[in-house]
Amino acid sequence: MSKQKPSLPKGTRDFGPAVMTKRYFILDTIKKVYQKYGYAPIETPAMENLSVLQGKYGDEGDQLLFKILNSGDFLSKSTEQGLKSSKELLPAISEKGLRYDLTVPFARFVVMHQHELTFPFKRYQIQPVWRADRPQKGRYREFYQCDADAIGTNSLLCEAEIVLMIQEVFQNLQQTKPDTLDYAIKINNRKVLSGIVEVIGASGKETDFAVAIDKLDKIGEEKVKEELAERGFSAASLEKITPLFSLKGDNFEQITHLKAFLKDSEIGSKGIAELEEVFSILQGLGADVPQLELDVTLARGLSYYTGAIFEVKPKNVEMGSISGGGRYDGLTDNFGLPDVSGVGISFGVDRIYDVLEELDLFPDAHQESTQVLIVAFDQESWNYSLRVLNSLRVNNIKSELYPEPVKLKKQMKYGNDKNIPFVIVVGSEETKSGLLTFKDMAEGSQDNLSISEILNRLK
Numbered sequence: 001m002s003k004q005k006p007s008l009p010k011g012t013r014d015f016g017p018a019v020m021t022k023r024y025f026i027l028d029t030i031k032k033v034y035q036k037y038g039y040a041p042i043e044t045p046a047m048e049n050l051s052v053l054q055g056k057y058g059d060e061g062d063q064l065l066f067k068i069l070n071s072g073d074f075l076s077k078s079t080e081q082g083l084k085s086s087k088e089l090l091p092a093i094s095e096k097g098l099r100y101d102l103t104v105p106f107a108r109f110v111v112m113h114q115h116e117l118t119f120p121f122k123r124y125q126i127q128p129v130w131r132a133d134r135p136q137k138g139r140y141r142e143f144y145q146c147d148a149d150a151i152g153t154n155s156l157l158c159e160a161e162i163v164l165m166i167q168e169v170f171q172n173l174q175q176t177k178p179d180t181l182d183y184a185i186k187i188n189n190r191k192v193l194s195g196i197v198e199v200i201g202a203s204g205k206e207t208d209f210a211v212a213i214d215k216l217d218k219i220g221e222e223k224v225k226e227e228l229a230e231r232g233f234s235a236a237s238l239e240k241i242t243p244l245f246s247l248k249g250d251n252f253e254q255i256t257h258l259k260a261f262l263k264d265s266e267i268g269s270k271g272i273a274e275l276e277e278v279f280s281i282l283q284g285l286g287a288d289v290p291q292l293e294l295d296v297t298l299a300r301g302l303s304y305y306t307g308a309i310f311e312v313k314p315k316n317v318e319m320g321s322i323s324g325g326g327r328y329d330g331l332t333d334n335f336g337l338p339d340v341s342g343v344g345i346s347f348g349v350d351r352i353y354d355v356l357e358e359l360d361l362f363p364d365a366h367q368e369s370t371q372v373l374i375v376a377f378d379q380e381s382w383n384y385s386l387r388v389l390n391s392l393r394v395n396n397i398k399s400e401l402y403p404e405p406v407k408l409k410k411q412m413k414y415g416n417d418k419n420i421p422f423v424i425v426v427g428s429e430e431t432k433s434g435l436l437t438f439k440d441m442a443e444g445s446q447d448n449l450s451i452s453e454i455l456n457r458l459k
Contacts, residue, residue, distance in 0.1 A: 009141070010135050010141065011133070011135035011139075011140045011141025011142065012140065012141060012142045013140070013142075017369055019353075021369060022353060022356070022357075022362050023144075023349065023353060025362060025363065026173065026349055026352055026353060026356070027126055027144075027146065027349065029169060029172045029173055030126070030146045030169055030347050030349075031124065031126065031146075032172075033165050033168050033169050033172065034124040034146075034148045034165070035124075036168075037122075037148075037161055037164075037165055038122050039122045039123055039124040039148045039150075040122065040123055040124070041123070041124055041125065041126075042106075042109065042123045042124075042125055043125065043127060044099070044102070044105040044106070044108075044109055044125070044127070045099075045105075046098060046099060046127075046128070046130075047068055047096045047097065047098055047099070048096065048097060048099055048104075048105055048108065049095060049096055049097075050065070050067065050094065050095055050096060050097045051095075052104065052105070052108050052335075053065055053097050053099070053100055053104060054097075055334075056104045056303070056304055056331070056334070057100055057101075057104075057303065057304075058207065058211060058303040060211065061100060061303075063132075064100065064131045064132045064133055065097045065098075065100055065131075065132065066097055066098040066130045066131070066132050066141075067093075067094040067096070067097045068094055068096040068097055068098065069093055069094055070093060070094060070095055070096075098129075098130035099129050099130065100129060100130070100131060101129050101145065101147075101346070102125045102127060102129060102145050102147040102346065103147065103149065103304070103328070103331070103344060103346075104304075104331065106123065106125065106147070106149055106151075106344075107151075107328075107331040107332045107334070107335060107342070108335055110151055110332055110337070110340070110342075111332050111335035111336060111337045112335075114337060119151070119152030119153070120150050120151065120152040120153040120155075120158075121150070121151050121152055122148070122149070122150045122151075123148070123149055124146070124147060124148040124149075125145075125146075125147045125148075126144065126145070126146045126147075127144065127145070128142055128143065128144050128145075129142075129143065129144075129145050130142050137354075139320075140350055143348065143349070143350045144348075144349040144350065145346045145347070145348065145349070146346060146347040146349060147325075147344055147345070147346045148162075148165065148344055148345055148346075149342055149343065149344030149345075150342065150343055150344070151332075151340060151341070151342030151343075152340055152341070152342070153341065154341045156274060156277045156278050156281060156308070157281055158327075158343045159274075159278045159281075159307075159308045159327065159343055160278050160281040160282050160285065160287075162310060162325065162343065162344075162345045163185060163187070163278070163282060163287075163289055163292055163310070164282075164285070164287055164289070165345065166185050166310070166312055166323060166345065167185065167287075167289055167291060169347065170183060170312075173352070173356060173361065174356075174359075174361045175363070176361060176362075176363050176364075177359070177360070177361055180359050180361055181314060181316070181317070181355065181356075181359055181361065182314065182315040182316040183291055183312055183313060183314045183315060183322075184291055184293045184312070184313050184315060185289065185291045185292045185293065185310065185311075185312050186293050186294075186295040186298045186310065186311045186312070186313060187275065187278070187292060187293070187294055187295070187298070187308065187309070187310055188275075188294065188295055188296060188297075188298035188299070188308075188309050189271035189272075189274055189275050189307055189308050189309065190206075190210070190271070190299075190300075190305050190306050190307055190308075190309060190326070190327075191267050191268060191270050191271025191274065191306075191307060192258065192262065192268055192271035192272060192275070192296065193206065193209060193210055193213075193271075193299060194206050194265075194267045194268065194271070195262040195265035195266075195267050195268015195269065195271060195272075196209070196241060196244065196261075196262070196265075196268065196296075197209050198265045198267065198268065199240070199261065199262060199264060199265050199268065200233075200236075200237040200240040200241050201234070201236070201237055201240075202232075202233055202234070202237045205231065205232065205233065207303055208228070208231040208232070208233075209228065209233075209299075210299040210300070210303075211299075212224050212227040212228045212231060213228075213297055213299045214299040214300060215227070216245075216297050217313075217320075221245045225238050244261070244296050244297065245297060247296055251279060251292070251293065251294045254294045254296065255272060255275060255276060255294065258272055258296060259272055271307075274307060274308060275294065275308070278308065295311075298311055300324060300326055304328045304330070304331050305326040305327065305328055306327060306328055306329040306330065307326065307327030307328075307329065307341075307343070308326055308327045308343065309324075309325070309326035309327075310323070310324055310325050310326060310345060311323070311324040312324065314355055316359075317355050317358055317359065319351055319354060319355055320351065321348070321351075322347070322348050322351045322352050322355060323345060323346065323347045323348060323352075324345070324346060324348075325343070325344045325345035325346050326343065326344075327341065327342070327343040328341070328342055328343070328344075329341045329342075369398070369418065370398050370399065370400050370418060370420045371397055371398040371399060371420070371421060371422060371458065372392055372397055372398070372399040372400070372420070372422045372423070372424060372458065373399070373400050373401075373402065373411075373414070373415040373418075373420045373422070373423050373424070374388055374389055374392075374399065374400065374401040374402065374423075374424045374426060375402050375408060375411040375412065375415070375423060375424070375425055375426070376401070376402070376405045376411075376426045376427070377405065377408065377425075377426070377427035377428065378405050378427070378428070379405055380428070380431065381405065381426045381427050381428065381430070381431055382401070382404070382405040382426075384426055384430075384431040385401050385424075385426045386401065388401075388424060388426065388436065388451060389401045391451050391455070392454075392455070392458075395455050395458075395459070397455070397458055400420075402414060408425075415441070416441070420441070421440070421441055421442055422438065422439065422440060422441065422458070423438075423439040423441060424436050424437065424438055424439075424454065425437035425439065433448075434450060434451075435448040435449060435450060436448070436449060436450070436451065436454065438454050438457070
């Protein structure tokens with residue numbers, strides 16, 4: 001049998017212990033904030049029926065769905081040409097797909113378990129998702145999302161709390177170097193975008209407008225206008241929206257301008273009122289969120305958003321959005337549960353990891369998988385070390401005993417390679433006296449201590 005060269009599918013990655021320690025730092029930080037605001041955990045399967053996924057993300061999103069072949073040997077009965085030429089064969093070939101995000105599966109979950117849930121239902125979910133996208137920096141085909149959603153209420157308190165959760169997560173992620181990450185929490189409202197489309201005389205083209213303007217940061221104003229023209233927007237319509245691309249001022253000044261621009265649009269005016277209420281609730285909570293910026297060009301490409309939309313973008317790192325979300329009013333309608341509104345946020349773990357790595361924001365403590373390594377000179381010392389190891393672990397100290405009493409140099413190299421900060425050396429002297437050699441590897445110091453003294457030192 002020929003040997004196979006190991007490889008990974010493009011857009012996927014392995015994570016070693018050092019990387020996973022940092023990833024868990026991010027995940028644990030986000031999880032604690034979610035729990036603080038009353039969100040409970042759920043999980044859903046990696047794959048969903050295609051009928052659940054398709055038609056929820058817009059045309060571009062549907063094209064990025066990973067479809068799963070049905071069980072059985074169907075392909076052997078079909079010609080390659082036949083598979084390429086007939087879309088009618090798709091249901092026979094594939095009825096399932098890998099989840100594209102966590103929000104649509106969540107809506108399906110809510111409908112299926114509605115009689116078991118207490119509404120408003122607040123859940124968080126931390127699982128991988130898959131997109132058949134072109135891999136590049138900060139964009140992967142398999143990546144984790146950390147979602148929190150509140151469903152079953154129209155209250156804009158949820159939107160205000162999302163802003164606060166975003167702020168708290170990023171505060172906690174940079175405790176070692178506060179204010180190192182400069183970022184913006186951008187907010188807009190899909191009703192405002194609908195109002196803009198109505199005012200410029202392009203009613204019915206809300207989705208086309210959102211898809212095009214969502215690319216503003218990537219392709220620039222002129223290219224966005226070209227795409228809008230290709231999507232049927234007239235020159236007069238494009239001229240009317242031009243001032244919005246360069247809207248200036250603080251949040252209050254922009255809202256004042258938008259009120260005048262959208263005065264003849266009922267839906268647009270409602271969107272402005274909702275934004276004002278979010279700002280008012282934050283003020284009532286006594287919150288100071290200088291990162292919060294109204295951005296009228298923020299669209300969020302996903303088609304299911306109907307109200308407030310959010311996006312977090314770092315300013316001092318070359319990276320796309322690292323968090324995003326919004327309100328959706330009709331997602332459960334697709335599964336037979338009408339008139340249920342929800343709102344949620346998602347953190348992109350992989351992009352956040354890249355940002356923290358670039359800015360050197362990971363705490364040193366989170367790079368240690370083990371606090372103490374016990375090394376023994378001989379078999380008798382090794383046997384004695386078993387009791388020492390048990391004492392450490394009973395006191396919740398992350399500890400290891402090198403699995404065999406080999407040369408001390410080899411054991412110490414193991415500890416250095418793993419960046420273990422403390423080493424206990426056990427030899428014949430230590431077993432007789434009960435005083436163990438305790439080394440602080442960072443300081444290069446050592447003391448002879450009893451196990452109780454070592455425990456006090458570590459605690």
